[in-house]
Amino acid sequence: MDFGVPVERHRTEHRVGLTPRGVRNLVDLGHRVFVETGAGDASRFPDASYREAGAEIVFRREEVFGRGGVILCVTAPTMDEVALTSGEQTIAAFWHMAVVPRAVVAEMAKRRLTAVGYEMIADQDGRRPVLEAMSELAGQMAIHNAAHLLQRETGGRGILLGASPGQPPATVLILGAGTAGRAAAETALGIGAHVIVLDKNLDKLRYLRTAVGGRIVTSTPDRETIAQFLKIADVAIGAILVVSEPAPYLVTKDMVQTMRPGSVILDLSIDQGGCFETSRPTTIDDPTYVHAGVVHYCVPNMTADIPRTASKALTLAHMPYLELIARHGVEPALRLEPALARGTTMYRGTITNDDIASVFGLDCRPIESLVGGEVRS
Numbered sequence: 001m002d003f004g005v006p007v008e009r010h011r012t013e014h015r016v017g018l019t020p021r022g023v024r025n026l027v028d029l030g031h032r033v034f035v036e037t038g039a040g041d042a043s044r045f046p047d048a049s050y051r052e053a054g055a056e057i058v059f060r061r062e063e064v065f066g067r068g069g070v071i072l073c074v075t076a077p078t079m080d081e082v083a084l085t086s087g088e089q090t091i092a093a094f095w096h097m098a099v100v101p102r103a104v105v106a107e108m109a110k111r112r113l114t115a116v117g118y119e120m121i122a123d124q125d126g127r128r129p130v131l132e133a134m135s136e137l138a139g140q141m142a143i144h145n146a147a148h149l150l151q152r153e154t155g156g157r158g159i160l161l162g163a164s165p166g167q168p169p170a171t172v173l174i175l176g177a178g179t180a181g182r183a184a185a186e187t188a189l190g191i192g193a194h195v196i197v198l199d200k201n202l203d204k205l206r207y208l209r210t211a212v213g214g215r216i217v218t219s220t221p222d223r224e225t226i227a228q229f230l231k232i233a234d235v236a237i238g239a240i241l242v243v244s245e246p247a248p249y250l251v252t253k254d255m256v257q258t259m260r261p262g263s264v265i266l267d268l269s270i271d272q273g274g275c276f277e278t279s280r281p282t283t284i285d286d287p288t289y290v291h292a293g294v295v296h297y298c299v300p301n302m303t304a305d306i307p308r309t310a311s312k313a314l315t316l317a318h319m320p321y322l323e324l325i326a327r328h329g330v331e332p333a334l335r336l337e338p339a340l341a342r343g344t345t346m347y348r349g350t351i352t353n354d355d356i357a358s359v360f361g362l363d364c365r366p367i368e369s370l371v372g373g374e375v376r377s
Helices: 020-028 047-053 061-067 102-110 129-149 179-190 202-211 223-230 307-328 330-336 338-342 354-360
Strands: 002-005 032-036 056-058 070-075 090-094 114-117 171-175 194-198 217-219 235-238 264-267 288-291 294-297 344-347
Touching: 002 061, 020 032, 020 047, 020 307, 032 047, 032 061, 047 056, 056 061, 070 307, 090 307, 102 344, 129 179, 129 235, 129 264, 129 294, 129 307, 171 179, 171 223, 179 194, 179 202, 179 235, 194 223, 202 217, 307 330, 307 338, 330 338, 338 344
Parallel strands: 002 032, 002 070, 032 056, 070 090, 090 114, 171 194, 171 235, 194 217, 235 264, 264 294
Antiparallel strands: 114 344, 288 294
């Protein structure tokens, strides 16, 4: 089987879909890996390291998308890249299909492509191992970025995100107690902040509270509670994930206006539309804007700013699924691994996820009916 690793074309996407270590694993299994020249440069993985791992370096992206049976991206391919495919290939990426342009989905269907969404791969308990790898990094980064944005020169309140003798600590409000929210809470506690976490799932709140020795305030996120805590928050972090759907607005414009000038919002849900009504996507090279006196940071691919760490984490997380595909082929792998099947939102041009089909008004078929056999439960 041939695998392809293209250069990520978005100007602030610095991660790469597979590290040299991952290439070596696939080559050792007897497969070819085509890496577009420069694909790993931004992550400090030069072409020479890929060659040493056994990859074939190609100099035109047409070769990567045309020859790779399985194409390993980070962000969802553009229309131009989808148009380079030769048909009936598999593209793995953080697709976030609910917000992919309709024309791209139509072109994928026309070319009978298979889409594996890293954010959708889930085991029977609902854990999303590939997404969690990125979410954990994003949660930690949120606190580091918040500390910077609270400084006066970046438009913040001019306070320390941490503890100083004789002064009350900064208050961090986190919406969501999933992987990103938990990582943010633990990081914020580590530097001495006062942390409040809201989530409707009491089991998640209980787990987090136990993990940090009861040193956080927890509550469920009803409208009145969110409004109350926003008034005292120096930092508000949105870490809500609604699978296959746009994130809900938990914080309205009116609520944002009650926050103190120079407070900071970091919306980690922005790649699904955001959970603050005042959020709009920004980029790593222009990450913030001010609305109602509040600094907003809404970068969808924030871990792209730590590309070496993020690319290694991505490779480690998705390698078990790639090795399964490498050993058995795509269709048998989908039958053998339910988590991978759940992550496949389009199979040979047919949508296989009800929620995504509903977003686009398209027909949906269960993947079990498309892969020539029952998916192992």
